[in-house]
Amino acid sequence: MGNSPFRLARRLREVRPSPTLSLLAKAKSLAAQGVDLVSFAAGEPDFDTPEHVKEAAIAALRAGFTKYTATAGIPELRAAIANKLKRENGLSFAPEQVLVSCGAKQSLYNFFQALLSEGDEVVIFAPYWVSYPEMVRLADGTPVIIETSEEDGYVPDPRQLSRALSARTRAVVLNSPTNPTGAVLSRQALGRIAAVLRGHDCLIVTDDIYEKLLYLPEPFADIANVAPDLLPRTVVVNGFSKAFSMTGFRLGYAAGPRELIAAMQSVQDQSTSNPTSFAQKAAVAALEGPQEPMERMVAEFKSRRDRLVSGLNAIEGIRCRSPEGAFYCFPNVEPLIGRRFKGQPITGSMHLSELLLGEAKVAAVPGLAFGAEGYLRLSFCTSREAIEKGLSRISELVAALA
Ligand SMILES: Cc1ncc(COP(=O)(O)O)c(C=O)c1O
Structure with missing residues (x-):
């Protein structure tokens, strides 16, 4: 096989196929076959894009943009983002320090491509969004995973962070509210992380994509708010997908140190060039137009969260903390692992997800995908009716386990 014309790049051999995507594909094909499926697998709001945002895209198309x-x-969008970061987040960036990309995913990809060489390390907290470690690997870097626990509310232990940092550490990734746990890092928790990072010459990337999906009375804060002295080596990543229900527009952005943003732009220059022209006009409308559609969506997510959490906790063998942000529940299903379905023991979260999909027609993503065995991720980006139906199906399957 060494000389096969189809042999792939070495870096690709390190990359694992996304288990979430394969499960989603399976769920989609079942739905396409007309199976009555309840999907808790979505990573995008089930709300329509706000009308004024769509109108701005349509107007741009009609105007030949x-x-x-x-x-x-x-320039209009880079300025609108710089204004947003100042107005809402209290962070000062010049428009030239903002790079708009095809989704926050590309912003992060640009970051790792611009920064990493072979042997460079990036610290990531588990449970993590599946793409972080794979993006690091695609850039020839090495992900260094630090576990966080349900008992600690998924707040990183500063001593563990301190031990994980080395001369090879180039960056630490922070994501709050977090995918998949919905956990939010408090100002105190961020302050303790900042205290450790002050002693190390690495960059910080804060993925604030779920900023608006927050169910706490306290306003959103990231590490740059808590430790402004770290701003010169912090890259803020955010986007339009989750807050404005604009996943298909593919628009996100990074704001950070000029040199790094210029290097990230070089990566983008040679890969995709600009993000879609008329989507950018829509993004300006999203930032500067009425915010009520988003506020209504967040209120609805909050009551769905409450229902899903209480419904899951009512099922014997499942324990679910209430997520403070994002739109995911991350129930502990450890007591179910090892129980038997039709005589066969359940071997792990992947097996449980497969059973739920095949037997109960419920799609939920296994915790294993996020580096946390013994958990499932259930998104509440689905109607209240679907949540009720899904809960009774899960409950029936669990009752059938021996
Ligand atoms: C934590 C996190 N970051 C970034 C993204 C990427 O968002 P997008 O590329 O749609 O802006 C996602 C999407 O699921 C996410 O969960």
């Missing part, structure tokens, strides 16, 4: 733009985004 359909050509290449500057790679980093139209």
Whole structure:
């Protein structure tokens, strides 16, 4: 096989196929076959994109705004993002420090490609969003995973962080509210992380994509708010997908130190160039137009969360903490592992997800995908009726276990 014309790049051999995507594909094909499926697998709001945002895209199309733009985004959008970061987050970035990309995913990808060489390490907290470690591997870097626990509310232990940092550490990834746990890092927790990072010369990337999906009375804060002295080596990543229900527009952004943003732009120059022209116009409308549609969506998510959490906790063998943000529940299902379905022992979260899909027609993502065996991720981006139906199906399957 050494000389096969199809042999792939070495870096790809390190990358694992996304278990979430394969499960989603299976669920989609069942739904396409007409199976009455309840899906808790979605990673996107089930709300329509706000009307004024769609209108802005349509107006841009009609006006012929359909050509290449500057790679980093139209000046109007970069300025609107810099204004948003100042107004809502109290962070000062010049528009030139903002790079608009095809989703926060590309922003993060650009970051790792611009920063990492072979042997460079990036610290990631588990449970983590599946793409972080794979993106690091695709950039020839090495992910260093630090476990966090349900008991500690998924707050990282500063001593563990301190031990994980080395001369090879180039960056630490923070994500709060967190996918998949919905946990939110308090100002105190961020302060303790900042105290450790002050002693190490690495970059910090804060993925704030779930910023608006917050169910706490306290306002959102990231590490740059708590430790402004770290801002010169912090890259803020955010986007339009989750807050504005704009996943298909593919728009996200990074704001950070000029040199790094310029290097990230070089990566984008040679890969995709600019994000879609008319989507950028829609993004300006999202930031500067009425925010009520988003506020209504967040209120609905909060009551769905409460229902899903209480429903899951009512099922014997399942324990679910209430997520403070994002739109995911991350129930502990450890007591179910090892129980038998039709004589066969359940071997882990992947097996349980397969059983739920095959037997109960419920799609839920296994915790294993996020580096946390013994858990499932259930998104509440689905109707209240679907949540009720899904809960009774899960409950029936669990009752059938021996
Ligand atoms: C933690 C996290 N970061 C980034 C993204 C990427 O968002 P997008 O590329 O749609 O902006 C996601 C999407 O699921 C996510 O969960």
